[in-house]
């Protein structure tokens with residue numbers, strides 16, 4: 001089991017098995033739960049949390065949109081995360097999942113509870129692997145499908161918000177892709193432009209340049225996407241942030257997904273179109289290697305993105 005001993009819940013470190021919520025919790029019924037996915041890379045001596053401040057900032061932004069009142073400051077949440085890592089002492093890479101949600105209401109459960117019940121907050125950790133130090137996993141053949149489900153319009157759900165409700169859309173997309181025999185889904189936005197995958201942003205490589213959809217293409221404003229946009233210039237790789245459609249995606253030289261969990265994930269095939277003979281392309285490899293150096297603190301220019309936690 002890749003679970004750990006302690007969870008932080010409403011200000012206390014409690015045992016994993018005791019970190020429970022009631023069946024009538026409004027977040028479960030109405031989807032009002034905002035969360036983050038953060039990575040800490042373990043290098044044998046310390047954990048390096050990547051862009052902790054930016055993740056906590058997005059968490060607070062998400063909470064604000066759903067009027068989830070948080071009784072902790074961003075600094076207190078950052079400290080709780082660091083302390084929880086130290087307490088659990090897991091000597092491996094870690095996925096950090098803070099979540100803020102509508103807790104149990106005193107009165108009967110109604111949709112009103114989704115906007116009025118008290119806020120609860122928790123942080124859980126999970127042991128994860130990194131594709132970036134597992135070459136076999138990185139090289140794996142991945143076959144994706146552009147599914148019929150579209151990303152919600154930005155005026156139907158606040159798409160920059162990492163809210164549980166948005167993932168019902170991702171779940172439907174995954175069901176469609178898996179049932180059709182694919183490894184994952186890519187979605188279009190309401191206009192028919194490529195948006196993103198179910199839990200990761202997308203880049204295509206065309207004529208040596210990176211191209212990624214704009215924020216208004218119903219994407220989550222991914223922190224990994226932002227990282228790649230900021231670091232690719234160091235490699236002499238230009239980035240264009242612009243719309244592209246399915247036809248143009250088919251004509252790409254390489255395609256990869258990116259996200260905290262996904263890191264840099266090469267895509268071999270979309271709808272039967274095979275990229276670079278099904279192997280990660282040269283630009284994808286270059287970006288993945290450099291990203292790996294950045295998250296591991298090997299590029300001094302970006303050490304401000306790292307929070308080091310000593311054993």
Ligand SMILES: Cc1ncc(COP(=O)(O)O)c(C=O)c1O
Pocket residue numbers: 037170196197198199200201219220221222223224225258259260261
């Ligand atoms: C729908 C979606 N898009 C993109 C991303 C990538 O975001 P980030 O790089 O901030 O992890 C995620 C992952 O959290 C996601 O769930």
